[in-house]
Amino acid sequence: MTRIFSGVKPTGHLTLGNYLGAVRRWADVDQRRADALFCVVDLHALTVDHDPARVRRLSRQAATLLLASGLDPRLCTVFVQSHVDEHARLSYLLECVATDGEMRRMIQYKEKSARERERGGSVRLSLLTYPVLMAADILAYGTDEVPVGDDQAQHVELARDLAVRFNQRYGHTFVVPRATRPAVAARVMNLQEPTSKMGKSEDVGPGIVYLLDEPDVIRKKVMRAVTDSGRDVVYDREAGPGVANLLEILAACGGGDPEALSGTYASYGALKKDVADAVVEVLRPVQQRHKELCADPAYVEDVLRQGAEKARKTARPTVDEAYAAIGLLPAG
Numbered sequence: 001m002t003r004i005f006s007g008v009k010p011t012g013h014l015t016l017g018n019y020l021g022a023v024r025r026w027a028d029v030d031q032r033r034a035d036a037l038f039c040v041v042d043l044h045a046l047t048v049d050h051d052p053a054r055v056r057r058l059s060r061q062a063a064t065l066l067l068a069s070g071l072d073p074r075l076c077t078v079f080v081q082s083h084v085d086e087h088a089r090l091s092y093l094l095e096c097v098a099t100d101g102e103m104r105r106m107i108q109y110k111e112k113s114a115r116e117r118e119r120g121g122s123v124r125l126s127l128l129t130y131p132v133l134m135a136a137d138i139l140a141y142g143t144d145e146v147p148v149g150d151d152q153a154q155h156v157e158l159a160r161d162l163a164v165r166f167n168q169r170y171g172h173t174f175v176v177p178r179a180t181r182p183a184v185a186a187r188v189m190n191l192q193e194p195t196s197k198m199g200k201s202e203d204v205g206p207g208i209v210y211l212l213d214e215p216d217v218i219r220k221k222v223m224r225a226v227t228d229s230g231r232d233v234v235y236d237r238e239a240g241p242g243v244a245n246l247l248e249i250l251a252a253c254g255g256g257d258p259e260a261l262s263g264t265y266a267s268y269g270a271l272k273k274d275v276a277d278a279v280v281e282v283l284r285p286v287q288q289r290h291k292e293l294c295a296d297p298a299y300v301e302d303v304l305r306q307g308a309e310k311a312r313k314t315a316r317p318t319v320d321e322a323y324a325a326i327g328l329l330p331a332g
């Protein structure tokens with residue numbers, strides 16, 4: 001059976017980008033057609049300046065939102081990365097396979113480290129090695145497919161390269177994974193800045209729709225979205241990124257195709273109104289279920305405990321095999 005693995009970082013509140021680009025597909029499709037594991041990758045949240053209490057809180061919230069979005073523990077495994085030692089254990093071996101140059105070429109590293117240096121801050125070493133830990137997340141489970149948004153394509157490519165290199169050097173150990181992307185909304189853009197990704201790490205955001213935003217807040221954010229200088233509703237990511245983004249969000253929420261939808265609107269105002277309604281409707285059941293789950297934290301904890309147990313059992317043999325293959329003496 002196909003094995004699927006993906007994860008979400010608890011560095012901020014989950015956004016509409018996370019939902020349309022990744023989580024909704026995990027719930028609607030992936031968990032039903034494969035042996036799937038979904039992970040709150042908390043170790044990755046420590047690569048930038050962080051507040052321990054906030055990471056703890058956001059990890060719990062992310063797990064709750066994954067379940068609220070429809071991940072069903074009877075169909076898939078939901079767990080927290082730091083509860084399973086195999087990730088860190090394998091990461092070190094992969095650091096011995098990856099190169100320094102390869103790490104420095106990662107787009108996210110270049111962008112984030114430049115931003116940090118501009119602020120006069122220091123760059124954590126873990127920010128550089130982060131894609132190796134991500135490769136370990138993926139390879140430890142013999143993963144075939146990694147459903148992610150576009151921004152993660154380069155990292156999955158690295159995981160592939162490391163798997164192939166390890167296998168060539170030390171004998172076949174890892175399945176070589178591949179990224180899968182959603183048909184639309186693989187890169188939801190910031191509503192105020194439609195040439196940048198809608199990312200959750202920026203703290204305040206009139207251009208970011210969070211999964212737990214109240215309906216009136218969502219409406220306000222969408223109605224104030226930056227559109228383009230023209231007046232016609234056309235789907236053109238280059239020339240009109242603001243309108244294209246709204247059309248993609250609408251298509252992702254309600255089905256349909258952004259190009260075809262563009263022909264049905266005479267004004268930006270009418271388009272925004274429909275986008276606002278569609279987003280509110282898509283998020284309504286998620287928010288409702290989130291509220292119910294918050295009233296039952298013991299259930300969420302239980303899911304995570306059982307998920308970690310299952311994940312550990314799945315990862316252990318592959319990671320042990322890698323330890324033996326690379327030349328480490330078995331513990332006996």
Ligand code: AMP
Nearest residue numbers: 008009017021022148149186187188198
């Ligand atoms: P992250 O928030 O970086 O942990 O991302 C979790 C998942 O959501 C990854 O698969 C990302 O590719 C996806 N994702 C994050 N932001 C967006 C976005 N703006 N559009 C589409 N997918 C996204």
Ligand code: TRP
Nearest residue numbers: 005006007008009041134137138
């Ligand atoms: N780096 C991913 C992100 O920022 C999160 C992530 C960590 C991940 N490990 C993963 C995604 C393994 C897929 C598979 O979105």
